[in-house]
Amino acid sequence: MSSYIIKGGNKLEGTVKISGAKNSALPVIAATILNAGKTTLYNVPNIKDTQMMYEILKILGAKIEKKNNKVIIDTSKIDRFEIPDELMHKMRSSVILAGAMIGKYHKATFTYPGGCDIGSRPIDLHLKAFEKLGIKITQNYGEIYCTCEKIIGEKIDLDFPSVGATENTILASVLQEGTTTITNAAQEPEIEDLANFLNKMGAKIKGAGTNKIEIEGVKKLKEISYNIMPDRIETGTFLCLAGATGGNIELQNVNPIHVTPVIAKLEEAGCYIEKEKNKIKIQAPKKLKAIDIKTMPYPGFPTDMQSVFGAMLTTAKGTSMIVENIFENRYKYTQDLNKMGAKITIEGKTAVIRGVRKLYGATVKASDLRGGAALVVAGIMAKGITVVENIDYILRGYENFEKKLREIGANIETSKAL
Numbered sequence: 001m002s003s004y005i006i007k008g009g010n011k012l013e014g015t016v017k018i019s020g021a022k023n024s025a026l027p028v029i030a031a032t033i034l035n036a037g038k039t040t041l042y043n044v045p046n047i048k049d050t051q052m053m054y055e056i057l058k059i060l061g062a063k064i065e066k067k068n069n070k071v072i073i074d075t076s077k078i079d080r081f082e083i084p085d086e087l088m089h090k091m092r093s094s095v096i097l098a099g100a101m102i103g104k105y106h107k108a109t110f111t112y113p114g115g116c117d118i119g120s121r122p123i124d125l126h127l128k129a130f131e132k133l134g135i136k137i138t139q140n141y142g143e144i145y146c147t148c149e150k151i152i153g154e155k156i157d158l159d160f161p162s163v164g165a166t167e168n169t170i171l172a173s174v175l176q177e178g179t180t181t182i183t184n185a186a187q188e189p190e191i192e193d194l195a196n197f198l199n200k201m202g203a204k205i206k207g208a209g210t211n212k213i214e215i216e217g218v219k220k221l222k223e224i225s226y227n228i229m230p231d232r233i234e235t236g237t238f239l240c241l242a243g244a245t246g247g248n249i250e251l252q253n254v255n256p257i258h259v260t261p262v263i264a265k266l267e268e269a270g271c272y273i274e275k276e277k278n279k280i281k282i283q284a285p286k287k288l289k290a291i292d293i294k295t296m297p298y299p300g301f302p303t304d305m306q307s308v309f310g311a312m313l314t315t316a317k318g319t320s321m322i323v324e325n326i327f328e329n330r331y332k333y334t335q336d337l338n339k340m341g342a343k344i345t346i347e348g349k350t351a352v353i354r355g356v357r358k359l360y361g362a363t364v365k366a367s368d369l370r371g372g373a374a375l376v377v378a379g380i381m382a383k384g385i386t387v388v389e390n391i392d393y394i395l396r397g398y399e400n401f402e403k404k405l406r407e408i409g410a411n412i413e414t415s416k417a418l
């Protein structure tokens with residue numbers, strides 16, 4: 001795998017155009033299966049995760065035409081209903097294809113996605129919701145077969161507001177008979193984007209973005225074009241990069257409302273932030289103040305931002321505390337930050353970050369997407385050279401990361417693995 005070589009110490013200044021949201025694009029791409037026709041999507045990020053989703057769709061029989069951030073997906077010839085084991089393991093979120101396949105064809109075969117570097121990530125809530133919808137699930141050596149004659153609307157109360165389980169339930173319910181009501185639904189903006197997309201196609205979904213979602217089944221959908229919403233995690237990452245370097249950055253193509261808790265925390269740390277309709281400007285002080293963070297389901301502080309904040313706070317004045325409530329194993333990056341001179345201790349769900357004067361360059365290794373981004377932030381803050389290995393993880397979720405960083409003054413380049 002390739003590495004980033006970063007010469008740290010530069011203050012980041014300038015303008016960044018934020019890409020389309022990975023976590024919205026993935027379920028929307030899966031949802032194109034439901035209308036068995038052509039869908040045109042705009043503002044789709046060109047990242048490893050969307051490429052992997054296209055690979056799976058092609059194996060199932062779809063045709064994909066791609067030009068920059070525009071993608072035309074033709075799902076009219078889908079004739080396979082198994083997600084290959086190998087790809088399922090490579091990309092956990094491919095489980096979202098199951099809801100779309102079952103919703104359209106009443107059958108899907110896939111394997112357990114398995115654990116990953118941020119936790120065990122079970123899919124019990126997805127399967128429980130499928131069963132409630134009348135889908136028969138049989139399991140054999142880790143392979144899961146789902147079939148049903150038809151799907152009839154039901155009341156589904158999720159034990160936890162899981163993003164993936166909410167999306168899979170919506171996808172399975174769009175073409176059903178009757179109405180499904182999801183309570184304790186996840187309220188993330190990406191779910192609203194998926195529902196807006198499906199409603200434009202002709203679905204009848206109400207309440208997405210709240211904790212109660214109602215899906216009235218429709219008979220068929222139509223061909224549409226749709227613009228994917230901006231990525232709120234990429235937005236937050238660049239805001240933190242300004243925060244971490246005493247920088248001054250303008251972000252374009254963003255939705256400031258989606259990053260409300262992130263902005264609140266950056267302001268608490270001493271940053272000055274101006275919001276416009278599709279823009280955010282941030283001016284950071286020379287030294288940040290320590291803050292406390294607790295990750296929560298939306299509209300709380302996002303777990304996906306925790307690591308990047310963790311890196312940014314290593315040199316803040318005072319002691320910061322992070323409590324990670326969503327995933328059980330999301331602090332791996334802190335070991336690498338400590339190698340760079342940070343003072344972080346972990347006790348269960350809590351990370352205590354004692355602010356130090358400086359970080360120092362070191363060779364570190366990304367072990368997941370957002371943890372990898374945190375190491376890049378640290379490398380840009382640090383004195384000297386940092387090598388971030390295993391950047392494939394980072395490329396799964398950040399479009400043109402290196403280019404965007406260089407444009408605002410970071411000294412970063414990619415070195416290919418020998």
Ligand code: UD1
Pocket residue numbers: 022023024026093119120121122123124125126127160161162163164165186190303304326327328
């Ligand atoms: C999505 C996002 C991910 C983000 C996460 C939480 C995508 C592609 N990924 O992941 O970036 O970090 O939301 O905001 O959109 N859980 C169960 N059983 C289940 C499902 C989930 O116990 O069946 C648990 C998980 O282990 C985790 C918590 O619920 O502890 C939240 O997971 P979930 O909201 O489902 O996250 P994802 O959809 O996997």
